[in-house]
């Protein structure tokens with residue numbers, strides 16, 4: 456039996472959510488500890504099967520909610536004249552869906568890598584991102600490309616919409632504690648509410664967006680210079696701005712406040728908000744794990760710890 460694997464990981468937005476929609480920069484961080492794995496194996500019968508947490512069965516019978524992946528698979532096979540190949544795909548993921556962790560992009564990246572490894576085709580980084588964005592467009596309409604770029608990178612990504620999407624250096628001790636608030640993120644609703652706010656109160660809202668942009672620039676410097684306390688303060692200030700934009704919730708505010716009493720150097724929501732995840736900058740893994748355990752008692756269903764110091768070498772594609 457012939458088989459191959461592909462792998463990728465989650466992303467979170469470190470800082471710059473919402474202001475990035477209006478042309479300001481954002482920084483996203485790959486979470487190498489939170490992975491999606493795809494295994495592809497040959498099968499004796501003439502079928503193409505998929506096994507995932509949402510669906511098990513023939514690829515051509517995948518539900519509409521998985522259309523992006525189905526489209527991606529047939530596009531790749533068609534391009535390489537391999538539509539008749541017989542195989543079974545198994546997707547395993549530690550990423551929760553709809554929590555702003557880039558689950559769909561991570562699946563696409565792992566799947567593309569698995570397929571190309573299995574058939575022995577060459578894959579450049581540019582091709583990988585282009586292909587991943589095919590399913591992201593199917594799933595999200597007009598993705599910024601940030602999720603796919605971060606799912607395929609081992610370094611943080613600096614992004615300015617339609618202009619820049621580049622890895623940036625990071626030299627930082629400590630780690631991030633990522634906490635699920637237990638409520639699905641409502642990114643499109645939050646983005647729409649900021650747009651309305653901008654229309655109704657342009658001056659005040661633009662001031663907030665400018666402030667978020669300044670904080671993102673400060674975070675870039677702090678990440679490169681190991682200024683962990685400074686970065687913590689930047690996170691707290693960003694959370695204040697996001698709160699004033701109306702994208703936080705009482706539950707997020709409460710949990711974020713609690714995290715600060717548990718050793719966090721700075722905490723903020725991440726992604727669209729109105730639910731989803733929040734991140735806490737922790738001085739070390741022990742403090743992070745202890746705080747995570749306490750936050751679970753306060754209603755956080757799941758936490759992850761991501762070291763910031765060690766970044767592996769960039770993957771080939």
Ligand code: PMV
Nearest residue numbers: 472473475555556642726727
């Ligand atoms: O919730 P996520 O991880 O999809 O991030 C949304 C980020 C926003 O800036 C709020 C929207 C966007 O499209 O950039």
